[in-house]
Each structure stands twice: as structure tokens, then as C-alpha cells.
Amino acid sequence: MGIEDLVVEIILHRIISVVCISSLSAKLRRSAAAMMWHGVISRAGRSVSS
DSSP states (O other), rough: OOOHHHHHHHHHHHHHHHHHHHHHHHHHHHHHHHHHHHHHHHHHHHHHHH
16 A cells, blocks of 8 residues: 555545535534524414414
């Protein structure tokens, strides 16, 4: 195993981890926005019904 193979391995691992982290953060942002909207809608519904 040469230095080039090692460098390629490191770069591939870096790319894969970045892609995984970005997709995870996008999922988290979506779920956070959905929860926020759910809270706003339920609060509005409560204020309308009372």
C-alpha cells in the first residue's frame, strides 16, 4: 500500500463523512421546521377555539 493509496482513502473517507453529515443536518432541519410549524398551528388552533 503506497502513499497515494493512503491519500485516496483519506479523501474518500472525508467526502463520505461530509456527505453523511450534510444529509443528516438537512433531515434535522426539516424535522425541526416541521415541529416548529406544528407548534405554531396547534397554538393558533388553541387561541381560535378558546
